[in-house]
Amino acid sequence: xxxxxxxxxxxxxxxxxxxxxxxxxxxxxxxxxxxxxxxxxxxxxxxxxxxxxxxxxxxxxxxxxxxxxxxxxxxxxxxxxxxxxxxxxxxxxxxxxxxxxxxxxxxxxxxxxxxxxxxxxxxxxxxxxxxxxxxxxxxxxxxxxxxxxxxxxxxxxxxxxxxxxxxxxxxxxxxxxxxxxxxxxxxxxxxxxxxxxxxxxxxxxxxxxxxxxxxxxxxxxx
Amino acid sequence: xxxxxxxxxxxxxxxxxxxxxxxxxxxxxxxxxxxxxxxxxxxxxxxxxxxxxxxxxxxxxxxxxxxxxxxxxxxxxxxxxxxxxxxxxxxxxxxxxxxxxxxxxxxxxxxxxxxxxxxxxxxxxxxxxxxxxxxxxxxxxxxxxxxxxxxxxxxxxxxxxxxxxxxxxxxxxxxxxxxxxxx
Numbered sequence: 001x002x003x004x005x006x007x008x009x010x011x012x013x014x015x016x017x018x019x020x021x022x023x024x025x026x027x028x029x030x031x032x033x034x035x036x037x038x039x040x041x042x043x044x045x046x047x048x049x050x051x052x053x054x055x056x057x058x059x060x061x062x063x064x065x066x067x068x069x070x071x072x073x074x075x076x077x078x079x080x081x082x083x084x085x086x087x088x089x090x091x092x093x094x095x096x097x098x099x100x101x102x103x104x105x106x107x108x109x110x111x112x113x114x115x116x117x118x119x120x121x122x123x124x125x126x127x128x129x130x131x132x133x134x135x136x137x138x139x140x141x142x143x144x145x146x147x148x149x150x151x152x153x154x155x156x157x158x159x160x161x162x163x164x165x166x167x168x169x170x171x172x173x174x175x176x177x178x179x180x181x182x183x184x185x186x187x188x189x190x191x192x193x194x195x196x197x198x199x200x201x202x203x204x205x206x207x208x209x210x211x212x213x214x215x216x217x218x219x220x221x222x
Numbered sequence: 223x224x225x226x227x228x229x230x231x232x233x234x235x236x237x238x239x240x241x242x243x244x245x246x247x248x249x250x251x252x253x254x255x256x257x258x259x260x261x262x263x264x265x266x267x268x269x270x271x272x273x274x275x276x277x278x279x280x281x282x283x284x285x286x287x288x289x290x291x292x293x294x295x296x297x298x299x300x301x302x303x304x305x306x307x308x309x310x311x312x313x314x315x316x317x318x319x320x321x322x323x324x325x326x327x328x329x330x331x332x333x334x335x336x337x338x339x340x341x342x343x344x345x346x347x348x349x350x351x352x353x354x355x356x357x358x359x360x361x362x363x364x365x366x367x368x369x370x371x372x373x374x375x376x377x378x379x380x381x382x383x384x385x386x387x388x389x390x391x392x393x394x395x396x397x398x399x400x401x402x403x404x405x
Contacts, residue, residue: 001405010394017369042397049354052346056262059275061254064254064278065250065251067282068254069287071243071244
């Protein structure tokens, strides 16, 4: 078998066979084949080789598909939404003096380093710096709840039916971090009530921008 | 010459990949059906036998597990061939180490192809297979990809980790050797 001197045509014979040439190239090859028995022989050899080398056994497609990983979207959909997960895992309510609530109180009260409640309402004699220095990071996120009676001292929470309620250290020198044992019974009940209502609220994603601190005076807070 | 025309198959593959990413598992079945036979042929032509099924499965599982890494610079099939070739080479290295350990002799490539006589229909095809079996491994890869799959030299170069020019040289050397075997 001789090799045609047109290497460019011989280069294209397999692509011609597989229909992968542009129209221009396909026509050029076809025109050459009409006058070149050596290229006709080589094209025939390409076809025979393709048949000869196509003798692989059939593979089990169903088995392969079954072994494939789950699509990314399906993996994401498999995640349990936070709300429903929290709803399912919420323990039954027990007496407010339960150890769980006491633990929650301690967590709220003590907090981590640098945690503080945003002061939603400033007492007249409190400067703006009553916004506790360093951070305005609500430990418990935002809460919607009806007003609770103001405590004689210590913590109070202001009602804001339309917006945010932020546990505030209103008048007292006492900071939440100071000592839960300093709270009156009424203040303690109020705090526990707020904590219970917090369970109903989706915890904000820390990555999301924090809600603005509202001026409760303007909104007629308690 | 204007060269090879754009492959519409790439657009089909791209659409199926997007459907799969969106959660449509039927798209995976379609992709497997489109490419598994070619992967089986390639593996077979590179000498794989009993493990063709496993090799094709491993290739596709790996590919689907890292579809995020597939940028579409090459065709999907080229990318799959690249993965399969790497897997096959790893297996061969492992088998070679095992043979060296237990003292099993290397199999003659021509002997492997003798077993194909039962399946061969035509004498010419049998002789062709023998001729291909006597090619160097790289020539065999390049020749197989060029004649059975119609891959361009650029695509072949991507699969075997070579250059377009080298792929062209390997193909023509293989074709010359095959012609000489048949005369």
